[in-house]
Amino acid sequence: MQIESDDRMPLRTSDDVVRVRQAVRARAVASxxxxxxxxxxxxxxxxxxxxxxxxxxxxxxxIEALRNGQRRGVRLTFSDSGPGIRDIDQAMRDGYTTGNGLGLGLSGAKRLCNEFDIKSTAGSGTTVTIARWT
Amino acid sequence: MAEIPILRIGDCLLVSIQVDMHDRLALALQDDLTQRIVADRARGVMIDISALEIVDSFIGRMLNNIAAMSKVLDAVTVVVGMRPAVAITLVELGLGLTGVRTALNVDKGLALIRRIIDNPERDDADRER
Structure with missing residues (x-):
């Protein structure tokens, strides 16, 4: 598997969330x-x-652009050094939320991708990796 | 922060979302619309999302909330113009938008609102079927 491009962007505010959407869209179009x-x-x-x-x-x-033979993919790695997730199985369940959302974020994102991985340590942060292939 | 304009057509309010929605803007729209429903005594709210490239769970929740709030205020909400790719993604995400009426375009949306306002009992019966 080849990595065709590798970019990083900060993720601090809800405006950054909009910028992430635009950057991921541009990468997916290019791939x-x-x-x-x-x-x-x-x-x-x-x-x-x-x-x-x-x-x-x-x-x-x-944001990484990947190539595996004829197939092209985009891999996204989100990392923070926040409080971490104590119970990942619970966090992955549809409808579970500690905030005031719908509790569909993680489980829904997993359904929308081909690859999904989450690693979290209480007290030192969370890393979520997702990938989708053509 | 840019605001999303709310237009009035007769007893309906029309919102056309033309910008990439960040979360605060979505919350502001929810508040503005609720106030305008009361101030304008609106019976219908139409939200055009044909320019939206994605609807994630946050925007989906906003649409559900607007529909629920307007129902309590005796107005009916119809979401129009959803792109096919957005519809496919929403369902896979697990968000059914179960509380929201939808129509393909603005014309059909207005007709649907008219029908529901003129004949509310039948609408309830339709939904239960």
């Missing part, structure tokens, strides 16, 4: 994603980016 695939990864990115800002206290997004 030849269909309109539906673009919409899915941008929506997933919006969900996770909001979590990074609201629950993680802000952090960073890494």
């Amino acid at each position: 030849g994603f269909s309109l539906v695939d673009q919409t899915k990864i941008v929506t997933a990115a919006s969900e996770i980016a909001r979590n990074t800002v609201d629950y993680g206290g802000g952090g960073e997004l890494r």
Whole structure:
């Protein structure tokens, strides 16, 4: 697997969430994603980016463009050094929220992607990685 | 911060979302619309989302909230113009927008609002079916 590009952007405010959506859209278009695939990864990115800002206290997004033979992909890594998630299984459940959202962010984002990984340590932060392939 | 204009057509309010919504803007729209429903004694609210490239759970919740609040204030909300890719993504995300009426475009949306206002009992029966 080749990495064609690797960019990072800050994720601190709700304006950054909008910028993340635009950057992920641009990357997905450049990687030849269909309109539906673009919409899915941008929506997933919006969900996770909001979590990074609201629950993680802000952090960073890494956007990588991948190539594996004929297939092209976009991998997004959201990292924060916030309080972490104590019970990941619970956080992944539809409808579970500690804030005032719908509790669909993580579980919904997972459904919208081909790859999903979450690592979290209480007290030292959370990293969520998602990828979608053409 | 830019505001989203709310236009009045007869007893309906029309909102066309033309910008990429950040969360505070979505909350502001929710507040503005609720106040305008009362101030203008509106019976219908139409929200055009044809320019929105995504609807995530936050925007979805805003649409659900607006529909619920307007219902309490005796107005009916119809969301129009959802893009097909957005509809596919919303369903996969797990967000059914169950409390929100939808129509394909502004014309059909206005007709739907008219029908519901003129015949509220039938609308309830329709929804229960």
